[in-house]
Amino acid sequence: MAKSYCVGQFVRLKENELSPRFEWRKRGGAWATSKISWILPNGCLVVEFPRLLPFGNESRTFLADPSEVEMVDLKTCPGMIEKYQHVEDHHWAVRPVLIVFGIFTAWKFGMFVRKKVGRSMKKVNAIE
Structure with a gap:
């Protein structure tokens, strides 16, 4: 059973996810943080990467499986570098x-x- 999520929350793939069900962006060696922009009726999350500047036909929105993601906020980030990366993921x-x-x-x-x-x-x- 997956946790419930709300539009506007920031999420990233769990650390133990090696091959996600849907395409996801990486930042360095870790999974990038994205923002939930829509929740589909089947429970699937539509996420966007606010930091990503799309060029040409590149899409800014992607799908995410709720059981593969975890919520991210400043309170859950353990160190100062992770907090900075979370803030940096808000906007380019x-x-x-x-x-x-x-x-x-x-x-x-x-x-x-x-x-x-x-x-x-x-x-x-x-x-x-």
Whole structure:
């Protein structure tokens, strides 16, 4: 008996699934996380990969067997890397936004250090 799922929940294939009944995406060596977009009358799940950008005739939605998937949320992710990957699976723009935020933070920190070093260099030159 499979658990009940709701539209909007994030799911991924169970770790022990080697060959799923339906096609599924992989991210690195692990199964990718998808979002339930529809539940068919026979109980089958229609899932989409929000992070996936379809090109050409490539489909963004796939079928999933409810007995082969498990629910994923931030509470069930054991480590920080898994939590980040879960957030990244919500939308493709998470990684670029974090990269821009990191560059901005490094730039601001560099400006702060430059200002402090500049002041201390002026004091050293004034003493000499």
